[in-house]
Amino acid sequence: xxxxxxxxxxxxxxxxxxxxxxxxxxxxxxxxxxxxxxxxxxxxxxxxxxxxxxxxxxxxxxxxxxxxxxxxxxxxxxxxxxxxxxxxxxxxxxxxxxxxxxxxxxxxxxxx
Amino acid sequence: xxxxxxxxxxxxxxxxxxxxxxxxxxxxxxxxxxxxxxxxxxxxxxxxxxxxxxxxxxxxxxxxxxxxxxxxxxxxxxxxxxxxxxxxxxxxxxxxxxxxxxxxxxxxxxxxxx
Numbered sequence: 001x002x003x004x005x006x007x008x009x010x011x012x013x014x015x016x017x018x019x020x021x022x023x024x025x026x027x028x029x030x031x032x033x034x035x036x037x038x039x040x041x042x043x044x045x046x047x048x049x050x051x052x053x054x055x056x057x058x059x060x061x062x063x064x065x066x067x068x069x070x071x072x073x074x075x076x077x078x079x080x081x082x083x084x085x086x087x088x089x090x091x092x093x094x095x096x097x098x099x100x101x102x103x104x105x106x107x108x109x110x111x112x
Numbered sequence: 113x114x115x116x117x118x119x120x121x122x123x124x125x126x127x128x129x130x131x132x133x134x135x136x137x138x139x140x141x142x143x144x145x146x147x148x149x150x151x152x153x154x155x156x157x158x159x160x161x162x163x164x165x166x167x168x169x170x171x172x173x174x175x176x177x178x179x180x181x182x183x184x185x186x187x188x189x190x191x192x193x194x195x196x197x198x199x200x201x202x203x204x205x206x207x208x209x210x211x212x213x214x215x216x217x218x219x220x221x222x223x224x225x226x
Contacts, residue, residue, distance in 0.1 A: 033214060043155075043200065043216040058213065090154060092214070100145055100157030101214060108152075 002027045006091050006104035013081055013111055021076045021107050023091035031094040032074040033058070033101070034066065036087040043090070049074055081111040118201060118217040126225050131188040133220040135201030136181075142204050144177055144184050145214070149198045158186075158199075191224045198222070 004025045013019055025032065033048040035058075045058030049068040063085055065077040074093075078085060088108050092101040119134045137144070143162045147155040161168045161177045161184065168175045174187040188195055200219045 035216075042218040045213060045215065048213060059215075088152070092155075094214075100147075100160050101155075102157070103147075103154040105154045106152070 002102065004091055004093050004102050004104040006089075006107050009105065009107060011107060011109050013109070015082055015111055016080050019078050019081060019109075021078075021089060021091075021109070023074045023076065023104060024072050025074075025093040025102070026072065027093060027095070027102065028071065029093035029102075030071070030096045031101075032068065033092045034064070034074070034076045035090045035092065036060065036085075037090065037106075038087050046076070046089075081109075083111050085109065086111050118199075118220045120220060121218070122221045122223075124223040124225065125191060127191060127193055129191055129224075131191050131195070131222055131224070133186045133199050133201075133222070135184045135186070135217050137184075137201075137203045137215075137217075138182065139203070141179075144175075145202045145204060146173075146175060146184075146186050147200045147202060147216075149200065149219075151197075155200065188222075191222075193224050193226045196222060196224045 007022045030051045034046040035043045037043045044060045046064050047058050047066040049055045052071050055066050088106050090106050091104040094101040117136050143160050145160045146158045148158050149155045159170045159175050161175050172189045177184045198219045198221045201217045202214050204214050
């Protein structure tokens with residue numbers, strides 16, 4: 001089944017403790033993105049990648065890092081999480097041609 | 113920055129009625145996409161309309177695009193209770209500028225009452 005898999009689905013962590021949210025797609029897609037969704041603010045893009053080793057900042061990249069060493073994986077790294085990074089995070093991927101994005105099921109992160 | 117605004121923010125209708133949602137955007141686009149999100153879950157791609165298209169249909173969905181007004185509308189005909197969800201438009205500049213940015217509007221929350 002074609003899908004984008006995020007892990008974990010839920011995570012509660014403490015301020016300053018480094019964490020990684022994994023994202024993997026099995027569709028050989030070139031484009032991958034990370035979004036955060038907050039009430040009243042909608043979905044905001046954190047980082048995106050157009051292919052292996054090609055990444056760029058979205059609208060809210062501060063406090064996040066990404067890497068794209070393999071085509072299928074696009075992990076999101078929070079080096080020192082803070083409470084304002086409490087949010088619902090989505091990973092998405094799409095092919096090179098113009099088409100819609102496939103989204104993962106989301107990761108609900110709480111930083112205390 | 114958010115690309116667009118959606119109107120209305122919330123919409124409540126009876127089953128069987130039509131629902132229309134509007135989206136405005138600010139910059140040039142390659143295509144515009146509509147997504148649906150059930151509460152707290154992942155977004156599902158519904159339909160994509162290219163910048164050189166004016167109207168597109170998919171089942172009970174009809175999307176229009178007016179690039180001169182930088183606006184789009186999504187019409188859901190003969191709505192069902194299962195259509196209750198949030199609907200988002202997203203603009204995409206891939207292809208023309210080779211970016212990977214997909215920028216979302218704020219969304220319209222649709223409630224369809226049985």
